[in-house]
Amino acid sequence: MRNLLFFLVAILMAGCAASNTSKANNINADTDFNHKAIQILKPKCEAGNLSACNDLAISYQNLQNHQAAFKIYDKNCKMGYQKSCTNLANIYMYGDQIGLQKDIKKGIEIHKNSCMNNGADSCYYLGEFYRLGRDAKEPDYQSAFDAYSRGCTMGDIASCTNTGGLYELGLGVKKDEYRALQIYKSSCYSGDTSACDNVKRIRGY
Structure with missing residues (x-):
């Protein structure tokens, strides 16, 4: 889990079924x-x-x-x-x-x-910014790929999974489904369940 700030207090408001007393x-x-x-x-x-x-x-x-x-x-x-x-x-x-x-x-x-x-977390967030085209900008998949790839080389698993996604879709890099699969498999073995789902999807089961 990322040891980052992003708005942990909001988590406390989740769960509509909880009573007001429980929330308090x-x-x-x-x-x-x-x-x-x-x-x-x-x-x-x-x-x-x-x-x-x-x-x-x-x-x-x-x-x-x-x-x-x-x-x-x-x-x-x-x-x-x-x-x-x-x-x-x-x-x-x-x-x-x-x-x-x-x-x-x-x-x-x-x-x-x-x-x-060597700030892998920043590489991930930088990749997210470019991939999603935030702040009313168009997505920049090349820059997103560069950021995710750098984060991946530093061991950030989410960055690796997203790098695989860009390979699979051919966004910011030449499409390469085989390489995407290998990256997904590595991320899956490292505990990223979304990468495991991607492996199953590509393999057709």
């Missing part, structure tokens, strides 16, 4: 969890543990303190912690949804730099 209990439990996490993570972050800093920022985001999270991600990214760079870029790209400034250009710039510096 879940929210209270999550709030309590994040407050306790902050107490544990903050000293570790202050001691220079960049992983703890990133997790601290995620807890702040879960508590809707996005400004505090932004500052931590920004500092962590400048120190070369790529997961924080990815989270920082995503805040820039979708900041208007959480009361912060949106800056697509800045977000893409950070994702590109992170992707080129």
Whole structure:
């Protein structure tokens, strides 16, 4: 699972069949969890543990303190912690949804730099941006393929699966169903169930 920010609080609102009391209990439990996490993570972050800093920022985001999270991600990214760079870029790209400034250009710039510096998560999100043609842009399958491929070489399984999809459909790269199948099989063995489904579909069972 990606250790990223993206809007974990929304998960708490899922499940229409749950009672209001159950929802409230879940929210209270999550709030309590994040407050306790902050107490544990903050000293570790202050001691220079960049992983703890990133997790601290995620807890702040879960508590809707996005400004505090932004500052931590920004500092962590400048120190070369790529997961924080990815989270920082995503805040820039979708900041208007959480009361912060949106800056697509800045977000893409950070994702590109992170992707080129072994930030596999940024490669994935960069690929998604280009493939889906977000922000009223046309899809750029060549750029999506390049981003996914780079993420795949760094071991990001979702990037590998999407690379296979582009091979299968001939988008951004010459169509090659055999190569797509091999990539899907590798992703399937690594635990990506959607890739397993693609293997079955291509094989016809």
